[in-house]
Amino acid sequence: MSYTFANRTKGLRSSAIRDLLKLTEMSHMLSLAGGLPTPDSFPLTDLRREADRLLCEYGPRVVQYSATDGVVELRQWIAEHYALELGRPVAVDGQIMVTHGSQQALDLLAKVLVDPGDVVVSESPAYLGAVQAFELFEPRFEVIPGDEHGMQVDVLADKLAAGLRPKLIYVVPNFHNPSGATMSLPRRRQLAALADKYDLLVVEDDPYGAIRFHGDPLPPVASFTERVVYLSTFSKIVAPGFRVGWMIGPPEVMGWVARAKQAADLHTSSFAQLLLANVVSKPGWLDEQKARIVPMYRDRCTALADALDAELGEHITFHRPDGGMFLWTRFDGIPDTTVLLRNAVEEGVAFVPGNAFTIDQLPDSNARFSYSTLAPEQLAEAVHRLTRAVRASL
Amino acid sequence: MSYTFANRTKGLRSSAIRDLLKLTEMSHMLSLAGGLPTPDSFPLTDLRREADRLLCEYGPRVVQYSATDGVVELRQWIAEHYALELGRPVAVDGQIMVTHGSQQALDLLAKVLVDPGDVVVSESPAYLGAVQAFELFEPRFEVIPGDEHGMQVDVLADKLAAGLRPKLIYVVPNFHNPSGATMSLPRRRQLAALADKYDLLVVEDDPYGAIRFHGDPLPPVASFTERVVYLSTFSKIVAPGFRVGWMIGPPEVMGWVARAKQAADLHTSSFAQLLLANVVSKPGWLDEQKARIVPMYRDRCTALADALDAELGEHITFHRPDGGMFLWTRFDGIPDTTVLLRNAVEEGVAFVPGNAFTIDQLPDSNARFSYSTLAPEQLAEAVHRLTRAVRASL
Numbered sequence: 001m002s003y004t005f006a007n008r009t010k011g012l013r014s015s016a017i018r019d020l021l022k023l024t025e026m027s028h029m030l031s032l033a034g035g036l037p038t039p040d041s042f043p044l045t046d047l048r049r050e051a052d053r054l055l056c057e058y059g060p061r062v063v064q065y066s067a068t069d070g071v072v073e074l075r076q077w078i079a080e081h082y083a084l085e086l087g088r089p090v091a092v093d094g095q096i097m098v099t100h101g102s103q104q105a106l107d108l109l110a111k112v113l114v115d116p117g118d119v120v121v122s123e124s125p126a127y128l129g130a131v132q133a134f135e136l137f138e139p140r141f142e143v144i145p146g147d148e149h150g151m152q153v154d155v156l157a158d159k160l161a162a163g164l165r166p167k168l169i170y171v172v173p174n175f176h177n178p179s180g181a182t183m184s185l186p187r188r189r190q191l192a193a194l195a196d197k198y199d200l201l202v203v204e205d206d207p208y209g210a211i212r213f214h215g216d217p218l219p220p221v222a223s224f225t226e227r228v229v230y231l232s233t234f235s236k237i238v239a240p241g242f243r244v245g246w247m248i249g250p251p252e253v254m255g256w257v258a259r260a261k262q263a264a265d266l267h268t269s270s271f272a273q274l275l276l277a278n279v280v281s282k283p284g285w286l287d288e289q290k291a292r293i294v295p296m297y298r299d300r301c302t303a304l305a306d307a308l309d310a311e312l313g314e315h316i317t318f319h320r321p322d323g324g325m326f327l328w329t330r331f332d333g334i335p336d337t338t339v340l341l342r343n344a345v346e347e348g349v350a351f352v353p354g355n356a357f358t359i360d361q362l363p364d365s366n367a368r369f370s371y372s373t374l375a376p377e378q379l380a381e382a383v384h385r386l387t388r389a390v391r392a393s394l
Numbered sequence: 395m396s397y398t399f400a401n402r403t404k405g406l407r408s409s410a411i412r413d414l415l416k417l418t419e420m421s422h423m424l425s426l427a428g429g430l431p432t433p434d435s436f437p438l439t440d441l442r443r444e445a446d447r448l449l450c451e452y453g454p455r456v457v458q459y460s461a462t463d464g465v466v467e468l469r470q471w472i473a474e475h476y477a478l479e480l481g482r483p484v485a486v487d488g489q490i491m492v493t494h495g496s497q498q499a500l501d502l503l504a505k506v507l508v509d510p511g512d513v514v515v516s517e518s519p520a521y522l523g524a525v526q527a528f529e530l531f532e533p534r535f536e537v538i539p540g541d542e543h544g545m546q547v548d549v550l551a552d553k554l555a556a557g558l559r560p561k562l563i564y565v566v567p568n569f570h571n572p573s574g575a576t577m578s579l580p581r582r583r584q585l586a587a588l589a590d591k592y593d594l595l596v597v598e599d600d601p602y603g604a605i606r607f608h609g610d611p612l613p614p615v616a617s618f619t620e621r622v623v624y625l626s627t628f629s630k631i632v633a634p635g636f637r638v639g640w641m642i643g644p645p646e647v648m649g650w651v652a653r654a655k656q657a658a659d660l661h662t663s664s665f666a667q668l669l670l671a672n673v674v675s676k677p678g679w680l681d682e683q684k685a686r687i688v689p690m691y692r693d694r695c696t697a698l699a700d701a702l703d704a705e706l707g708e709h710i711t712f713h714r715p716d717g718g719m720f721l722w723t724r725f726d727g728i729p730d731t732t733v734l735l736r737n738a739v740e741e742g743v744a745f746v747p748g749n750a751f752t753i754d755q756l757p758d759s760n761a762r763f764s765y766s767t768l769a770p771e772q773l774a775e776a777v778h779r780l781t782r783a784v785r786a787s788l
Contacts, residue, residue: 004561005650006509006531039454047457048449055442060433063441063633100494100637104659111530115400132657136505137400167398239457241664243494256399263526265498269663270635 030382032369033350035177035325039373041293042239043279050278054271066270068262070098070246074277078246082230086223086248094251097261098268102207102233102245106133108264109168109203109229109247112256114139118167123151125328125357125366127177130170130205141359142166148319150176150183153190160198169195169202173221174209175324178357178368182322185218192224201253202228210237210290212323213298226250234276236325237289242272297325303376304369307383315390325372333394336363344389349382424776426763427744429571429719435687436633437673444672448665460664462656464492464640468671472640476624480617480642488645491655492662496601496627496639500527502658503562503597503623503641506650508533512561517545519722519751519760521571524564524599535753536560542713544570544577547584554592563589563596567615568603569718572751572762576716579612586618595647596622604631604684606717607692620644628670630719631683636666691719697770698763701777709784719766727788730757738783743776
């Protein structure tokens, strides 16, 4: 057959992550490639109790169509939670949109904001899912380099001073995927000031913020300016399989998002929203959940980083993240980590080459390692295998 | 603030249905405006039992990330069910995509198929949600009139012979929303033959097919040609609040849809898919559910149609549908049913004016009445109120 596809999809990249996940299904493989939360973190007992209560006591509305912007119980929780986080009131109506995971928030924002040729500012390396969501709407990406303190906002400031006018600025300030970096407080303030000065919109994506190992939480960019659409999700702190995330933003932007959401899927699952709202609204529940799961990720991160230091010290450079699920590395003497990946897969270990997270996808020396789903002893074995692969790649 | 929005969204219509649903929330209002399934139809006991079993016995995978195209248990059910419906094999891999309701299927198809200016063929009146999903991608709509036997495929044949080359042809062959029409068997065959002759893609949207009151089921257009993407959903036959639908189509189209789905939201809720797959896979369950709910809709349809005939006989024309949730009417002597709606709301009854379902939205004499959520005695009272409003509008 000879159907033709929309021109805008011609450049849509195959997902390196998806292709790689096929490899990781091989039973002997130790995968540092995925970004799944550890199954031990899921509160199955609490979910079971609340699911039963919903389907027994709440009546048919839990499985009926519901409002485009989300069920009111969940929007109330979000409004209360973020009034504290952002240090300013968040309205239950008009400022919140519940989405089918954070990924949908990115898709909806791209839809309502990005015309072909519009400039989207992104860090490099960048979250692949965001790049995929944006590129369907044919922006021109303006890449700002990052370091261990997040996007180099000075570089952005120079480009803005020289006339750059982006449609949106995409940042992941906490425990960035893939870089693991946390944007410093001065850079957060500077980014907010630039948004105010040039009347720009920041998209602040924060899926990992609750998973902090060390140090005090930093205030979100959205706490310094209202020119932010702030995104988060239950995927990392409760469970991803329900696909429930949210965004908080200026009413005019959220009004357009609401129409796009209605055209996209009418609304997010009523049942999933009520279930998760009831679980997290229980007084003290979220703090207990964090206290239970943060040490899991912290211990795994330490195990991976210690093993890499011990076995690959001279060949590898990385910064230990303050939270999240990812460790970003640079291999000295390996100009293309896709070559390393091929050797690694033969040894029975997988990771994601750094160029999967760049706009241009040119070969580079970087690699992303996720420590989220392997136990510390498995991480040690994974690094043994990786070390053999590094030797074969030098 | 002065953010600018994507040009393509400039024309995005406000949802007449959504604005109207606000009116119907007034407590005294009898609403014939919505299209919600009746809450009595939801199998809450079965859902509760299976939800509990899933969260108790299946382990963490029920709330973990899952495959882009859907969990395998649900794709297996879909493949088996539609091998019978379509009279040809349906592959579990490569031909099925589980979506966040049928609405998302329309959004994904528009994304991968429609460039600005491409021709989309639609019936008139048309399902508003499809128009909203398509128009975001700036097609040119080519409207083919419908009658009580569905789209007038002869008219389409003439336009194709004259050179029209649509990117897709959108039809709702069973109990159309809003027209209530069922496409006749000869027209289904003719549409399939045209798709084969001109190498065109038909999008066959079938949310209501299982709710048939009278006569034998007709084979889907997809049973006569493979040049069809067939859409259906659990929203009307189980419950809409989980947002689980699916599409079945040619592998090349579905490959592109898979990439768009990944960019849109990664995948549909793992939990919701497993829950619904387990409920409907129980031998005999779906037939029992249909036997329980079809009479509810049949009796309501009869009650509404009888009352309209008895009270408004000379002022109203309509065909009784063979199934579904909607009755489509024409008011003689009322050139603009938005005027009638204003009077009806004053009397305490709501419906949707016909022009909400047209591409051009010009005033017309049509109206859509949904009988799905009111009991027969409420429908009789609604028609009393409507009759007073009609008198005031003539």
